[in-house]
Amino acid sequence: MNDVISQLTDTLGEKAVITGASVGDKYKTDWSGLEGLLPSTVVRASSTEEVASILKICNSAKQAVVIQGGMTGISGGAVPQEGEIAISLEKMSGIIEVDVDSMTITAHAGTPLQVVQEAADEAGLFLPLDMGSRGTCTVGGVVATNAGGNQVIRYGATRSLVLGLEAVLPDGTIISSLNKMLKNNAGYDLKHMFIGSEGTLGIVTKAVMRLYPKMTSTQTALCALPDFTSVLKLLKKTFSTLGDGITSFEVMWANYYDEVVETVEQAKSPFIEKYPFYALVEYKSQDRIHDMEQFSSVLFEAIEDGIIADTILAQSLKEADVFWTIRDGIGELLTTMGPVVNTDISVPISQMKAFIEQLEPALYEAFPNVKLRIFGHIGDSNLHVCAGTGSEQDLDAISAMIMGVTGEYKGSVSAEHGIGVLKKKYLHHSRTPEEVALMKTLKSAMDPNGILNSGRVI
């Protein structure tokens, strides 16, 4: 490794290569909390060309590397493993261009998502990608993990918003596909090799993202429902009446909702009674007065039809914030639950009822004192099942059971958090041996020495 480090120093200068005691703790782990190793060396690239030089040196020496952005991943993909050099893209930050006519924004990989959002906003446009880590997570990271968020039902995940990108292959080849057009069928659409492959096939250095017009009106309602069948009816009703103006359709089971409104201070339930299910529905469009009328008339009809037991339409953004505080209360709730499995799975919407009806009794039978908290972005097929008995020792078995049932219902063991290292052992529940073999074929073809984020995903 010393030879590699001296080549890196010769090529990039001493300032770009941090070694030994100078390596800070921030390069050690990500938001997964996975116990990582402090890397012996961190190389901070300043440009695509520098990334290419670094990879060329490492690839020749078959030196394994781990790629680091904002370190907000929660599947442990960016956590260093034995013998790896860390390549950090934190210095490659900044907006390259906002093209207002083409409605695109181009940014360096190390740019925090929030900076991109703000640049779009300043240009009078809107980037429909948002998540709690917005201030820290970076363009490269959201692209490499195909990050989701709360508006996927309408705008899709990151993959749908990336029009073009630039990436570097392990041998230092720069793949520049900075496409800005909606339609482009000139050959294979190579960007999809790099989106969602978690840094195992190349290092994303720039991305072109699609922007949208700003929505000028937001309607938010919290609905109480008698059963899951009604939840599906409400999804269908709102979606078919309001079209894809529906930007969020979040559902909370009573086991989650009741706990949050008791535990989290800012999360007060606006309902006097308790109900089995709650849905947070958000509708964004362009005409505030009309939207409000239409949205409330749809909800009123749903009450008349017996789909909704009760509903509160937010009268202000502040009130809507309270609803979102309940939905986002999971963060605070987790700190009170003790050792807990916090899963991020998908199940086809039509299978969700049967899935929960099989999973819940199975968990209670195997772990009589298990606490379950279930919520999710139902409109995106995405469920978060949190479960714990208070004992650290049960976590693996609980996780294995949830993942196993997910597989039985043709679900995904990772809806949006990726596989990283933490979910590798569950991948077979969602992907066939033939699919995994093809992933390995692609990995070998694009990274024959296996130096890039090796041991992640597959």
Place this chain on the structure above:
Amino acid sequence: MNDVISQLTDTLGEKAVITGASVGDKYKTDWSGLEGLLPSTVVRASSTEEVASILKICNSAKQAVVIQGGMTGISGGAVPQEGEIAISLEKMSGIIEVDVDSMTITAHAGTPLQVVQEAADEAGLFLPLDMGSRGTCTVGGVVATNAGGNQVIRYGATRSLVLGLEAVLPDGTIISSLNKMLKNNAGYDLKHMFIGSEGTLGIVTKAVMRLYPKMTSTQTALCALPDFTSVLKLLKKTFSTLGDGITSFEVMWANYYDEVVETVEQAKSPFIEKYPFYALVEYKSQDRIHDMEQFSSVLFEAIEDGIIADTILAQSLKEADVFWTIRDGIGELLTTMGPVVNTDISVPISQMKAFIEQLEPALYEAFPNVKLRIFGHIGDSNLHVCAGTGSEQDLDAISAMIMGVTGEYKGSVSAEHGIGVLKKKYLHHSRTPEEVALMKTLKSAMDPNGILNSGRVI
């Protein structure tokens, strides 16, 4: 080849293998009109397993195959070449499932697009993918070519609508990725290997497509504009006021419009005067009365602002059809133009004005008697430039000039028709040598014997 044919006959039965004089002309060419060879053998698969058997036999013998669906492609990808066996998927037709709760439809590859549209419609849902060839083109073909159509600005091309698929690799391995969920980050998203790669990496046998709520209101306007800057202003204004309710934004240059309204009988201009540009704008949503008010008020404002010179809002679907007849009049126009280059290119929206300002005088200088007809889906960055001098001999040079200027403006030499064989020579204008090399790496990894649609795309 005789050995291969006898193995195919043994495995699939005599009825599935057509040879010699029994091979019909329909297996000879596609809608490109490219002069093809009648294949010596056509194998008609009835199931995914049969496709796997066929490929296993052909791959072992290194027998080249060409994949055929509805034969509506216009880049010559499905046209047989010397020594190829044709694999037709025409018998693999039918809807497998409509999942109303999950809003998905699953169909066999040989199913005509229109059958899928109708099945979605019967289930109260909507497949937002449509094109003139709907009755003949098939699911496998639209997936393999990432077909576009008229509503890409809102719903994306086929790629955005495919949630999952099943495909067969050259060695007979079946890759079953029939995902029905919006969010799924469990490993590489393999479907993108098969979407838009024009049958060079695998044979698509089934696809799961995302359905949407039906739109209940359609507003259509034909606008006359003084210049291209106004066209861009109108695009921005309608998009920012009406959101992604805008489903089509089609622009016609006067050189196209004036000719169509004179030549095509059903295409009558509703305007008395002539203008430099015309835009056909369509807005679909859920509330007819409100939509009409909002749409007309936006257009009225655009007149007041001087963006639009004149506009007609369709008062009925019949009137809207007349506007679309003008837009779709290209079919009939082409029959009157003599030998003509009909290109399908993309250029970033912000570059379109400069692109045309460079291309037009260059063409007139090189070909003084050239006739130009320009129109396109501007909202999708997609332009169709039709040009001809009346002489067959000029076509190649005209084509080369248009493609060259497209490359200079970082455009795409194929917006939606794919590369096939006819556009291979222009690929370098839109893709770098590094990108093409990576495409070849992927091709070699997935089809090491190069038997699948070889000689297409790359």
